[in-house]
Each structure stands twice: as C-alpha cells, then as structure tokens.
Amino acid sequence: xxxxxxxxxxxxxxxxxxxxxxxxxxxxxxxxxxxxxxxxxxxxxxxxxxxxxxxxxxxxxxxxxxxxxxxxxxxxxxxxxxxxxxxxxxxxxxxxxxxxxxxxxxxxxxxxxxxxxxxxxxxxxxxxxxxxxxxxxxxxxxxxxxxxxxxxxxxxxxxxxxxxxxxxxxxxxxxxxxxxx
Numbered sequence: 015x016x017x018x019x020x021x022x023x024x025x026x027x028x029x030x031x032x033x034x035x036x037x038x039x040x041x042x043x044x045x046x047x048x049x050x051x052x053x054x055x056x057x058x059x060x061x062x063x064x065x066x067x068x069x070x071x072x073x074x075x076x077x078x079x080x081x082x083x084x085x086x087x088x089x090x091x092x093x094x095x096x097x098x099x100x101x102x103x104x105x106x107x108x109x110x111x112x113x114x115x116x117x118x119x120x121x122x123x124x125x126x127x128x129x130x131x132x133x134x135x136x137x138x139x140x141x142x143x144x145x146x147x148x149x150x151x152x153x154x155x156x157x158x159x160x161x162x163x164x165x166x167x168x169x170x171x172x173x174x175x176x177x178x179x180x181x182x183x184x185x186x187x188x189x190x191x192x193x194x195x
Contacts, residue, residue: 018046020185023082025102025125026053026070031090032061033171034119035068038086041178047185052077054099062090074101079108084185089120089140097128107131110164115184117166119177123147126165136160137167 022042026035042049050071053059058067079085085106087093096102106129109116118126123139124146126132133151138160147154158173159166159180166184168177 016046017042017182017185020047020083021081022047022049022084022086022185023077023079023105024049024051024086024088025074025092025096026051026059026068026088027092027095028059029062029091029095030059030088031092031120031171032063032065033174034088034090034122035061036065037171037174038088038117038178038181042086042182045182045185050077050082054095054102059092062092074099074105077105079105079112079114082109082114084115084117084181085109086181087116087118087122087125089118089122091121093118093122093124097125103129113164115164115166115181117168117177117181117184119168119173120170123152123167127152132165135165136162137165138169139167140170 052072052074053070058069060066110131120140127150136153138155138157139147144154159168159176161180166180
C-alpha cells in the first residue's frame, strides 16, 4: 500500500508516550504519508520515557485542518497540555466537522473530550480515563481499537498495530486495498 500524497498532522507536547508518537510517525512515513509534527510552540519535545529532544515541524497556530487528511494524537502526559490549548481544540473540532480521521490513543482521549466531539460516540482509551470518557458521553468499550465514523481510538501501546492498521485503512479510503469489493 502506498499513500503518497496523503498528509497527516501529528500533535506533540512534552511527556508524550514515546511509542505512541514515534510508531505512527515512522509507520505512516513507510507508506509515503507526509507527517507534520506540530507543537504548542517551536521548542523540541521530549517523551515520557526520555526520547528526544524531538524537533517539531511547526506550531499548532500555523496549521489548518484543511491542509491535512487525518489527525493523530499520541498519549502520555502530553494530552493534558494539549487539551488546554484553544487552538488545539479548534483544530480537533475542524477535523471532526470535515469528517477526517482523528486517531487517538491511551490518555489522548482527553483532547477530543475537551473539544466536545465524543458525546454519543463509541471509543476506547486507557482504563485510567475510562470514567472521563464515560462522563463525556462516550460508549466506552474495552477493545484494542475502536472505529466510530472518523474516530479511531486505542487503549495502550500494546494496541499500536491494530490502531495504525485502522488509520491506514481510513487514509486509503473506501477503494483502498482492504476495502470489500
């Protein structure tokens, strides 16, 4: 499968879960996807387990959902910082309004919660934020990866494989290699 010509925005802040940012960054690149890493500012970010510093390509103030095919939000402690940014929340809402894939994993569910796009939707997350998800109106399920329309959620780094497969399928579209023909 090659997805050259596709563009994905990956949000980053300090204390991201290392594998939840790095795996999509490199896996999407393997498929020819152009990935833009956007931070809250121009400072490099460091992972929760010490990866970094990782340079960001741009800031969230300099990007628009219209220029991307999907959004990826890694977990760790970074989502707690990302969800405090009005710009980030507006971006998430713009991706949702445009029905573009929004892939989030682990604690990253906090960001779509704060963007108020999950009420009545089916999703998963790390068990630690299950109550937050449920209180936001999510039909929470304990599955490796859950796809509900444009939302693609996963629980933990152990679920990175099926999570990325779901995102790649969404980027390929209905006529992609895994579509039922």
